[in-house]
Amino acid sequence: MQRFEAYLKVNLPKVETFHPHYNDALSAMLLAGGKRFRPMLLLSVVEAYEPLLFEGALAPALALEFLHTYSLIHDDLPAMDNAPLRRGFETLHVTYDDVTAILSGDALNTEAFYHLSKAPLRDDIKVKLIELLARDGGTYGMVLGQSIDLHFENIPLSLEQIKILHINKTAKLIATSLLMGAVIVGLEKSKQEALYAFGIDLGLLFQIQDDIIDETQSEEEAGKTTGNDGDKNSFINLIGLEQTVQEAEKLAEHLAEEFSQFDKTLQNALSDVMNKYLYRHR
Secondary structure (H helix, E strand, O other): OOHHHHHHHHOOOOOOOOOOOOHHHHHHHHHOOOOOOHHHHHHHHHHHOHHHHHHHHHHHHHHEEEHHHHHHHHOHHHHHHHOOOOOOOEEEHHHHHHHHHHHHHHHHHHHHHHHHHOOOOOHHHHHHHHHHHHHHHHOOOHHHHHHHHOOOOOOOOOOOHHHHHHHHHHHHHHHHHHHHHHHHHOOHHHHHHHHHHHHHHHHHHHHHHHHHHHOOHHHHHOOOOOOOOOOOOOOHHHHHHHHHHHHHHHHHHHHHHHHOOOOOOHHHHHHHHHHHHHHOOO
16 A cells, blocks of 8 residues: 555645645645555455556545545534544544535545546546446435434434445445446456445445444544444444444354455455454454
């Protein structure tokens, strides 16, 4: 991921302006770090099958990170989760104000698609990538999930409804990261579909694990606000910590089985991801 980090620093949004902190606000949460989980998934698929396309895939990977970071900035706003800490740093509305946080998120959202449109890839590939990122990062995915999450605070949902919530809010963008990599390298349709399905399960596990982290880790350990899900439809609030860990374990075993069906090229590409994230709930 060193090449991605270097690419990110060179391509941070920056404009000529007399605004005192516009550029700093746009860059703050990107430079704060993070797992870079979604870019890593895309780039791992590309590097496995078509390493010569890796440089061209950096732009779509950065678009994913821009879009994800915008979602975190907005998620932390007082009108949403009202969180003061993200990636080990103050959230933007705390450092500056609500307006700066809202507009910085807006800017990173649109910057994702601007950067994607400039990627050194075939036009038909870029159009497909724009379609996938807009679909799963917007109306039909992440924004839908966030809307359900906020609307149903203090209104208990069923376990299946909570899964639908988090498949949209979290899992679809993770799944589309894998799918975008598959599109860039031209994998056959059946492999694309298998990767996307795997990504949905991986994203759901990721969210279940985050619920466990919120319950069991301090803010210093997690690098973000924890203990903030009291009104939320989290797995912990519905079925308790012990059953949530069991749910994570069951899904992790299912993912391991799915993973074993992939070809060796893909298994080698994603082995680091699996080793690092599959059982982080333990």
